[in-house]
Amino acid sequence: MNDTYDVLIIGGGPAGLAAAIAAHAGGAQVLIVEREAQLGGILKQCVHDGFGLERYGEALAGPEYAARDAETVRALGIDVSVGTFVLDAQRSDGRCTLTLTNAQGVWRVTAKALVLATGCRERTARQVLIHGDRPAGVFTAGCAQNLVNLQGMQPARRVVILGSGDIGLIMARRLTLEGAEVVGVYEAKSQPSGLPRNIAQCLNDFGIPLFLSTTVTRTLGRDRLEAVEICDVDEHMRPIAGTERLVECDTLLLSVGLIPENELAERLGVPLSPVTHGPIVDQSLQSEVDGIFAAGNCLLVNDLVDYVSEQGMRAGAEAARVALRGQHRTLAQVRMGSGVASCAPQLIDLEADVHEVSFYLRSDAAYRKAEVLFVSEGEVLQKRRLAAVRPAEAIRMTVDVSGMGDDVWVSIAGEQRS
Numbered sequence: 051m052n053d054t055y056d057v058l059i060i061g062g063g064p065a066g067l068a069a070a071i072a073a074h075a076g077g078a079q080v081l082i083v084e085r086e087a088q089l090g091g092i093l094k095q096c097v098h099d100g101f102g103l104e105r106y107g108e109a110l111a112g113p114e115y116a117a118r119d120a121e122t123v124r125a126l127g128i129d130v131s132v133g134t135f136v137l138d139a140q141r142s143d144g145r146c147t148l149t150l151t152n153a154q155g156v157w158r159v160t161a162k163a164l165v166l167a168t169g170c171r172e173r174t175a176r177q178v179l180i181h182g183d184r185p186a187g188v189f190t191a192g193c194a195q196n197l198v199n200l201q202g203m204q205p206a207r208r209v210v211i212l213g214s215g216d217i218g219l220i221m222a223r224r225l226t227l228e229g230a231e232v233v234g235v236y237e238a239k240s241q242p243s244g245l246p247r248n249i250a251q252c253l254n255d256f257g258i259p260l261f262l263s264t265t266v267t268r269t270l271g272r273d274r275l276e277a278v279e280i281c282d283v284d285e286h287m288r289p290i291a292g293t294e295r296l297v298e299c300d301t302l303l304l305s306v307g308l309i310p311e312n313e314l315a316e317r318l319g320v321p322l323s324p325v326t327h328g329p330i331v332d333q334s335l336q337s338e339v340d341g342i343f344a345a346g347n348c349l350l351v352n353d354l355v356d357y358v359s360e361q362g363m364r365a366g367a368e369a370a371r372v373a374l375r376g377q378h379r380t381l382a383q384v385r386m387g388s389g390v391a392s393c394a395p396q397l398i399d400l401e402a403d404v405h406e407v408s409f410y411l412r413s414d415a416a417y418r419k420a421e422v423l424f425v426s427e428g429e430v431l432q433k434r435r436l437a438a439v440r441p442a443e444a445i446r447m448t449v450d451v452s453g454m455g456d457d458v459w460v461s462i463a464g465e466q467r468s
């Protein structure tokens with residue numbers, strides 16, 4: 051382990067591993083810093099299959115997917131420091147200095163470029179304003195996934211799941227297979243949030259009902275959860291008085307969204323997007339602070355790990371380029387027009403060599419016969435037709451930005467579905 055590297059990578063999940071491999075291939079000296087005892091990130095606890103269909107053309111389990119890149123990192127001899135926490139992060143004179151700690155002590159390490167690959171965290175009961183008692187038995191879906199899949203525990207007998215995000219759907223199936231009764235999945239929106247394949251394979255195949263436009267308003271129970279209060283909600287997702295009913299259960303799982311983990315980015319003065327909650331980046335996935343990159347779920351919440359790895363590879367390769375060869379940037383904005391709820395990257399560096407840019411978009415509503423349009427100074431850069439789009443499914447689109455002027459608009463149009 052050295053005191054100085056070309057590229058430091060914070061987080062050893064799929065984004066960080068891909069970034070490390072790409073930065074190493076670019077000739078950089080790389081260190082991965084991971085706070086857990088093992089590499090692999092959240093995929094360590096995702097024992098179901100379905101990972102890697104795009105990247106490998108195979109349906110791998112989460113740990114299998116992560117192991118491929120972790121083994122490559124080991125084989126390449128890339129430096130890794132696990133069980134290591136970042137105590138402080140500073141940027142000055144074009145370098146990042148991190149103060150790290152692990153069982154061996156506290157030390158400082160400096161690098162020319164930093165890739166943030168810190169993932170995301172789950173929204174908790176407090177963040178969705180559930181009132182009532184505070185008994186045991188209220189978990190985030192990921193916490194329950196960890197208990198069941200990594201620690202061999204069965205924390206639930208009769209389960210209510212709030213939110214139809216993918217992790218909740220996957221846990222509905224997992225807990226059913228472990229012998230629990232899943233009473234239902236309750237979703238405040240009028241459309242499910244998870245992928246259609248997860249609704250089919252995790253709920254429909256097991257006869258688990260999905261209740262739309264419904265929410266949990268209260269938890270009841272002294273030591274352990276005994277029941278939850280369910281309410282119908284209006285089109286603004288406000289509970290409708292008079293629709294309250296109790297559902298008996300000993301467990302409430304929350305699958306109500308993920309929040310990119312960006313405390314380090316904030317400490318380093320990296321501007322964050324109020325839309326994606328991740329750093330605002332250009333096509334190299336470099337933030338507005340020179341030399342600081344972001345990839346994976348700390349950049350934006352991704353549906354597919356394949357996109358996470360793609361972002362890691364791009365950020366790692368570009369971090370190596372900047373660390374070894376320097377850069378000069380001229381940034382232009384990508385503006386969101388009608389129909390677009392989120393878009394990353396939000397900037398284009400007009401001087402960069404990267405012209406084929408992967409954009410990750412979400413629509414603001416469900417549309418049929420949709421058309422995604424990138425326009426620069428009245429010229430259509432790229433147009434793509436899709437049979438249907440929904441906010442729950444990210445759209446990935448590759449656009450050649452070589453002919454663009456100093457601003458680009460992206461919009462989504464189509465027939466809106468109710």
Ligand SMILES: Cc1cc2nc3c(=O)[nH]c(=O)nc-3n(C[C@H](O)[C@H](O)[C@H](O)COP(=O)(O)OP(=O)(O)OC[C@H]3O[C@@H](n4cnc5c(N)ncnc54)[C@H](O)[C@@H]3O)c2cc1C
Nearest residue numbers: 061062063064065084085091092096168169192346347355
């Ligand atoms: C609970 C949960 C379950 C999921 N299940 C699925 C699923 O079944 N299928 C699917 O396709 N996607 C799933 N996802 C999405 C999944 O997160 C992504 O597919 C992918 O794992 C994201 O990769 P990442 O590298 O960006 O983040 P992560 O895999 O979360 O890795 C981030 C890593 O950074 C480390 N880290 C964070 N902060 C620091 C710090 N300050 N210092 C050092 N290390 C740090 C973390 O310990 C972690 O190892 C799930 C997400 C969550 C939260």
